[in-house]
Amino acid sequence: MSNHLAYIEDFCENRLSTEENAHANQRIQRDPSFAKDVAFYLQMRHLSDLERKERLKALYFTIKQKQRGKIIKFVSVAAAAVVMIIAGIFFVNQSPTSEEFAQLYVKENLSTLPTSMSNQNDMLSQGVNCYNEGAYEKALELFKQINSNPQALEYQGLCHLQLKQYPSALSIFEQIAKNNELLVNKGKFYEAITLLQMGQKEKAKSILVEITESNEDIFGKQEAEELLKNW
């Protein structure tokens, strides 16, 4: 009987030769018992297909659920990335702190000094050249040799600032600030910048407030206002 079923299985699963197939097909028509056994096997295969079909149908929903999970995960990751990018942009574009502002101001505005076109006061020109080349100590020596020149004094202060000799710089800028004869007095603003470099924020702030509240067109007023706005 088992061999008989093996033969039927091979026939239904298309594993017989062409001749054997033809013989089995003829037998279905001639032999009702054989046909009935084939029908039984096909019924079993039908049951098998039903089971497999149910499994595949369930698989459809499992895969869909996984895909939805993947999409949700992707959207979450994308959303997190967008938040991080926005946060990054926010932090990058955020106004610098007062200390950063001071450093930036020194770097951008005080790295070079205006060169004189005239040959007057040659020592000053040499000092400016040295300053612009970054030779601050040499420049400082030259500026020190110039007496009674407010410009040279200011440049001495800047040399100290660049050399991070803040107390010396501060002392010079305080001295300049007290000079009422100057047309443009940069002393107070430079004082504030030096204090910020020294980390003395409160002192710097009070000077900046003083600058902004002044009725005169004082040097650094606009920068002071900007600094205080983002304080």
Next chain:
Amino acid sequence: MISFSFKKLSDQDLVAGLQNNPSQNRRYENILYERFMYLVDVGIKRHHLAQDEAISVYSDTVLAAIKQIKEQRFEQRSELKTFIFQIFSNKCVDHFRKTTTNKASVHQAVDLSDFSAIIPDNQTILQKLIQQSEIQLIYQKLALIGQKCQDLLKLWNEGFTDDEIMNTLDYNSTDVVKSSRQRCLSKLKDLVHNSTQV
């Protein structure tokens, strides 16, 4: 276990996996099923099927495709996509006929069109012999053939290959699986036939 993050297999590898790798048959079936699942949407949009109908037709499509692939009837002259799409289109038309013509009662019988060895005339003869009532009877009698036979036939019914059944139920060889299956089928057939004759 379904492999979702599987590196995409080529058509050739997938076909070879289904034909020559019986121990991982289920895995390749799942990959094939997942790959063309978009056809369910095609069935809904183009053939106006309800979702459950489209899923059912698509599942039939994959089963038919697997059968043809295993019987070496897919010769890879066309892409696998084209091959599956062709079967799916035919299955959609069949489904349409089944649900809209007065031949519905005939078509509700077991579909033998995928059994290519059986000539059409014989398919009709066999259709008549297969009665839906007997299928219910088979389910009933399955409970009487012993646990080992039940387990074996259950796995076989779920589409496990002899190789997979051998590993799952600890048989010594695939030949033993095959002969045991035939013995179980024979036992079941006797139970069913005796019951119908009474």
